[in-house]
Amino acid sequence: MNRRYAYALSALMISGLAMAQKSELKDAERAIKKGDVQETKAALSKVEAVLSNANDAQKAQYYFLKGNFAYEQVKKKVDLDKNIDEVVASYKQVFELEKGAKSNKYSKQAEEELKAVSQIVVNKAIEANNKSQYTEATKRFNKAYELNPTDTIYLYYAASTAVNSKDYTGAINNYKKLMDLGFTGQESYYTAVEKTSGEVQSFGKDSKMRDLMIKQGSHKDPKFVKESSKRPEIIKNMALIYHQEGQYDEAEKAIAEARKSDPNDMNLLLTQMDLYLKSNNMGKYEELAKEALAKNPNDDVLLYNLGVTSYQAKKYDEAKKYYEKAIAINPKAENAYLNLAILKLMPDEGLTNKMNALGMSASDNKKYDALKKEKDLIYKSAIPDLKKVLDINKDNTEAINTLKGIYKALEMKNELKALEAK
The missing domain is CATH 1.25.40 (Serine Threonine Protein Phosphatase 5, Tetratricopeptide repeat)
Structure with a gap:
């Protein structure tokens, strides 16, 4: 119960x-x-x-x-x-x-x-x-x-x-x-311009709705848009990110894949060159440098970039040649002039160290004077390139500051005063 x-x-x-x-x-x-x-x-x-x-x-x-x-x-x-x-x-x-x-x-x-x-x-x-x-x-x-x-x-x-x-x-x-996911982004869709706003409106796959809007008079300029695949761009971006983040093994795989998709992309080619440079694979680096020049022998930006990578590889003579070739093709190549001046000034630190290590004997004084003349000649050799930089861009602070330092060292008071007045 x-x-x-x-x-x-x-x-x-x-x-x-x-x-x-x-x-x-x-x-x-x-x-x-x-x-x-x-x-x-x-x-x-x-x-x-x-x-x-x-x-x-x-x-x-x-x-x-x-x-x-x-x-x-x-x-x-x-x-x-x-x-x-x-x-x-x-x-x-x-x-x-x-x-x-x-x-x-x-x-x-x-x-x-x-x-x-x-x-x-x-x-x-x-x-x-x-x-x-x-x-x-x-x-x-x-x-x-x-x-x-x-x-x-x-x-x-x-x-x-x-x-x-x-x-x-x-x-x-x-x-x-x-x-x-196998994404390509290779899409096709129908568009038309909305008359009141002037904006392009997508109708997706619905061509009938788009055509109806055109017929009713609210839209104009009908188009069928077919976008190219975004996959090469994705692979390229992955390669560049891996490269920037220092994940060189992953970058090398991605770049190799990206270059299959777009073998003529110069940014990818230069990034691949930089990878070989960082891994000290100079044989591959030089092979790609030749490929790059064969594709674009008159590309001043490419020549400048090759100058930069050669400089990083401590191949200073090659870097100088690349900068000079870039300037010959484009007389307004601002960065090429600046880097050329920096190359010319490179011996300055070594000469300064030698001068500072000398004693006060007559023999050392003689050596000091000889080194000082050599140092002055180096400074003078860089002046025309720095002036060229300022002719192209009067606000280039690196060129201004370097030139000021040179004028002070060479006691070129009038030139320094004129530069500071600008």
Whole structure:
């Protein structure tokens, strides 16, 4: 008798809980419609306390209301990141619960609201990118991809903005994901210009909608856009990041792959040369230098870069030849003139050390005077190149300061005064 009574009492308690849940869910629904934040939170909190006793339909309704409440806050831009995360998490529960129950009572609206949230996130990402707030843009594009895993273009944008913010780890991680997903970015879509705003609007794959807008007169200039593959760019960026971060083995693999995609990219070729330079593989370095010159024998920028890499390799005579060739092709090659002057001034430190090491004997004084003459000749040899730099760019501070030092050392007071007056 007692046992049967206990069962009956238990059934009544569960029934009472279910009734309370229905009531609180209705209260939450009404509060959301009214826009009453505190009332909604209180009602949802009461349901959450007894959620373990709810059936799947009630749980789905609870998570839908929770997500819908967060969605309303997102629209008002209240605690944007927190509420976006809440929308995603809550609606994920709705989808799982209704999929198991083979129902779509709440899923359809949840999907529509997720799309709307996604668009808000994308717009915020674009806004941040346009303001050069690249860290914020990266975060938003990553979230947009999380909301739309099939729209891999957002992952690509997240990687690009990460590069701009110098978050190279984040960029590499996203590029790797894109490579694993087989992303190419080789898309085609229909566009038209909206007459009122003058902006190009994409209609995606929907040519009929685009054509309808043209027919109605709200749009003009219809186009079919076919973008080239972004894969070579991704591989190239990975190679350059690895190179910059000193991960030379990874960089070498990526560059070799990138050059297969774009063998004529001079930046990649120069980066590959620099890698061989750093690993002291001079045979490969010189092989690539010949390849680079064969491709662009009259490219003054290439010649200048070869001068820089030769200088770094301590091949100073080669560096001098490259700088002189760059100048012969482009008489306004400012940096080539400056580096040529620096090359000419290189013996200065060694001569100064020798002079300072001498004693005060007659023999040492004679040696000192000879070294001083040699030092002065070096200074004088660099003056024309530094003047050329200033003819091209009067504000080049390195050239100005170096020339001032030379004029002081050579006691060229009039020249120094004239330079300081500029």
